Amino acid sequence: MKRFFTTIRNIFSIEELRTRIINTIGFLIIFRLGSFVVLPGVNPDKLSGDAQGIFGLLDTFLGGAFSNASIFALGIMPYISASIVVQLLTIALPYFQRMQKEGESGRKRLNQITRVLTIVITVFQGIGYLTATIPSEALLVDRYYFTISSIIILTAGTIFCMWLGERITDKGIGNGISMLIMIGIISRFPGSLVAEVISRGTGGFLLFVLEIVALLFVVMGVVMLTQATRKIPVQYAKQVVGNKVYGGQRQYIPLKLNASGVMPIIFAQSLMFLPALVAQIWADNSDLAASVGNTFSDFTTWQYNVLFALLIIVFTFFYTAITVNPNQIAEDMKRNGGFVPGIKPGKPTSEFIDNVLSRITLPGSIFLAAVAVLPAVANIAGVSREFSQFYGGTSLLIMVGVILDTLQQIESYLLMRHYDGMMESGRIKGRAQNVAVAQ
Incomplete structure (x- = not known):
């Protein structure tokens, strides 16, 4: 303290x-x-x-x-x-x-x-x-x-x-x-929190405490998902410029487990309203269309969440592919005299980075889909509809990401003035930290 x-x-x-x-x-x-x-x-x-x-x-x-x-x-x-x-x-x-x-x-x-x-x-x-x-x-x-x-x-x-x-x-x-x-x-968090307390009443205090503990663990999991990176070692060749020697250091390319951020959830959530919207057109003439409309209008149904999770996984791969360019990374490394130990510069490096990116994107997309469906799980478990939105989804990911970015900004000011950082060990890594980190 x-x-x-x-x-x-x-x-x-x-x-x-x-x-x-x-x-x-x-x-x-x-x-x-x-x-x-x-x-x-x-x-x-x-x-x-x-x-x-x-x-x-x-x-x-x-x-x-x-x-x-x-x-x-x-x-x-x-x-x-x-x-x-x-x-x-x-x-x-x-x-x-x-x-x-x-x-x-x-x-x-x-x-x-x-x-x-x-x-x-x-x-x-x-x-x-x-x-x-x-x-x-x-x-x-x-x-x-x-x-x-x-x-x-x-x-x-x-x-x-x-x-x-x-x-x-x-x-x-x-x-x-x-x-x-x-x-x-x-x-909206204080109002939903107060409404949840009132709805539980005096007899549901223990359940409310369990909800808060579960929310704490969910936040910790989202922080881990946001911060997780796969570091690819990069060795830079020594260069003599005048009387000074440059390079010769080992650095890292941090590939984030969740490189796409919240965009897959936003894209998927936008498409999830189409089935119910299309089904409403034929709802008066077809019992099947009415059933589909009712199913995809409720975010707690298993059909809704399975389709939602699959769309998030697909969009995670898509958005990661268009935002992270292994060819550009490999070209920049080659131009600056850098190489991955044991991998030839150029196309082999690009293929290696693409392979690593594909391997970490799959578990990242699955974790992101799990975070996205957590509000539905919380609502089914008895949490109110409004308060359950803070158990995952876009809201929690945005809050965690922005708070980490803000703490990173504050920590940089403290370290520049030679004060201790915000944490006793390690550094706070925000979403904007995509540069190579020296060992």
């Missing part, structure tokens, strides 16, 4: 770090306050306040802003969608690949394209959101004028959230976009 208070004192004794933490807290407060500002022309008492399906997932990420018809109802999600599209374009199209290799100027052009695409996506998502989630009885004005004005407001709200995320990245601590999502998820 003494070490903990010493670390806190050291954190706030560093002026730059203290300023960044205060700025981050201030920006997050602004974001949360905006989540409670209702769109003009809406009577909030007429809203159901209970989003289901994909809307429920978005509402979890946005901390309730989606179901509250807030000016931040779409939040940062259109920007994330635009970023994913641009990221895929940089892999598929040579034009975007060249732009990505142009350095700072190319990065600025890609950011500008992402911002413009964000506005386009926000407009289309805004129309769908206003049509699907806000009933006519909740409107105080004509729907036509309400739709036009609300699309403008929602677009401005998304741009403002995007600006807040960039300010947190520049003036605060950590990745601002990820932190906005995390704070939206965490904001």
